Amino acid sequence: MDMMSMRLEKLRQADLNLLVTFAAIAEEKSITAAASRLLLSQPAVSRALQRARAMFEDDLLIRSPNGFELTLRGRKILDELEGLLPRMENLVAPALFDPMREKSHFRISGPDNVCTVVLPRLCRQYANGRYQVQFEFLPWQSGVAELVEHGQLDLVLRNDEGLLPSHFQLEKLYKENWICAVARDSHFGDRLSLKQYLSASHVVVSPYEGVQTIPDKQLAALGAKRSSCIRVPYFGVALQCLPGTELVLTLTSGMTSVIKNDRRLRLVQAPPQLHAFHFLMAWHPRLNSDPRHVWLRGAMRSTAAALNS
Numbered sequence: 001m002d003m004m005s006m007r008l009e010k011l012r013q014a015d016l017n018l019l020v021t022f023a024a025i026a027e028e029k030s031i032t033a034a035a036s037r038l039l040l041s042q043p044a045v046s047r048a049l050q051r052a053r054a055m056f057e058d059d060l061l062i063r064s065p066n067g068f069e070l071t072l073r074g075r076k077i078l079d080e081l082e083g084l085l086p087r088m089e090n091l092v093a094p095a096l097f098d099p100m101r102e103k104s105h106f107r108i109s110g111p112d113n114v115c116t117v118v119l120p121r122l123c124r125q126y127a128n129g130r131y132q133v134q135f136e137f138l139p140w141q142s143g144v145a146e147l148v149e150h151g152q153l154d155l156v157l158r159n160d161e162g163l164l165p166s167h168f169q170l171e172k173l174y175k176e177n178w179i180c181a182v183a184r185d186s187h188f189g190d191r192l193s194l195k196q197y198l199s200a201s202h203v204v205v206s207p208y209e210g211v212q213t214i215p216d217k218q219l220a221a222l223g224a225k226r227s228s229c230i231r232v233p234y235f236g237v238a239l240q241c242l243p244g245t246e247l248v249l250t251l252t253s254g255m256t257s258v259i260k261n262d263r264r265l266r267l268v269q270a271p272p273q274l275h276a277f278h279f280l281m282a283w284h285p286r287l288n289s290d291p292r293h294v295w296l297r298g299a300m301r302s303t304a305a306a307l308n309s
Contacts, residue, residue: 018055019081021048026060026078027149029067037151082167082285097291099126099133099299104292109138109147110157111207113235114279117254118157118173121303140207140233148284154296156282159214168282173300174307176252178215178274181259183242184266191269192248197226200248203238204228215250215274222273239265250274254307279304 024034025045035045053060060074070078097104110118115137126133138153145165147153156164157173164170180197182188192200198219204226206213212220219225229247232238238249243264250270259265281300287293 015051015055018048018052020085021045022052022060022074023078023081023085025049025068026070026074027151029069031068033150083288085286097295099131099295101132103132103134105134105136106154106292106296107136107138107152108155108157109140109144109153110279111140111159111235113205113252113255114157114159116235116258117252117307118300118303121306122299125303126299142208148282151284154283154287154293155300157279157300158282159277159279164282167285169285169288170280170282171297171301172278173281173304174254175276175278176254177276178250178270179253179256179259180268180270181239181242181249181251181265182247182268183245184264186246188246188248188268192271194222194224194271194273197248197271198224200227201246202226202228203241203247203249204231205233205235205238205249205251206231207233214277218274 021034021038021040024037025031028034028037031042031045031049035042038045040048049061056073056077058073059071060077061068061070063069119135119137122135126135138147141147144153144156144158145168148156148168149165158164159176180192188196188200204213204216216226230241232241235249235251235255238251239258239262241247242249248268256267259267281297283293283297
């Protein structure tokens with residue numbers, strides 16, 4: 001028997017559906033959640049796990065206070081499956097996704113400053129009645145990585161300073177600079193030196209409690225720290241705090257038009273020590289070959305293209 005025949009014989013004896021069930025339990029860490037995701041009963045999923053253990057001659061998953069945890073063999077198998085399953089799915093799925101004929105629902109999350117820049121362009125391009133796709137933007141939250149892991153988010157838009165699991169796929173979308181917004185009648189000039197910036201009182205936008213923002217990280221690298229009297233989770237709210245005050249708001253350059261359209265506010269150049277950064281899109285590697293997701297990533301690139309020009 002040649003090598004190819006031996007491989008085919010081993011595959012014929014294996015139940016490849018067990019790989020899908022094992023991957024679902026490993027990602028969800030729960031038989032109940034995996035059963036719901038796979039549209040199977042809990043007993044069916046439990047039996048499939050037992051058969052998978054027999055097939056691999058390993059426990060694969062063991063119970064812990066936080067749900068199922070992988071054994072060393074289970075982790076190795078799951079790592080292989082993260083690249084293998086999308087390719088297997090692509091063999092039986094349509095090679096291309098046609099957004100004008102096929103309906104699809106995409107779930108995306110990002111801070112409000114990137115959504116303010118990207119979402120209007122996305123709507124102008126794809127929410128015109130010719131496309132069958134739907135976009136749902138979910139609120140930015142601390143557990144966003146878990147939502148991606150569990151298939152509850154298709155794509156995450158975030159800055160390049162954020163911490164994401166190392167196995168996530170990342171791609172730069174566009175570059176942003178820092179600008180400052182102040183009340184129109186405030187005493188500030190057209191630009192702020194680092195000394196003026198540090199002596200001012202700031203409105204700080206911080207979506208996560210206790211997590212340093214990019215400007216604060218850049219200042220800390222210089223041994224400096226700004227003073228803030230109020231912290232809020234959204235840039236839209238922070239802008240409303242400026243009129244009638246001497247507060248400074250540091251925000252991304254993509255929001256320039258928002259300030260220019262508000263007669264109560266004006267732009268001030270930020271200190272040059274606050275340097276540019278990139279916004280990224282991030283996704284789970286199991287979606288690499290999914291035709292729907294390939295189209296989504298292309299749509300995001302197209303939307304962001306004008307921002308890079």
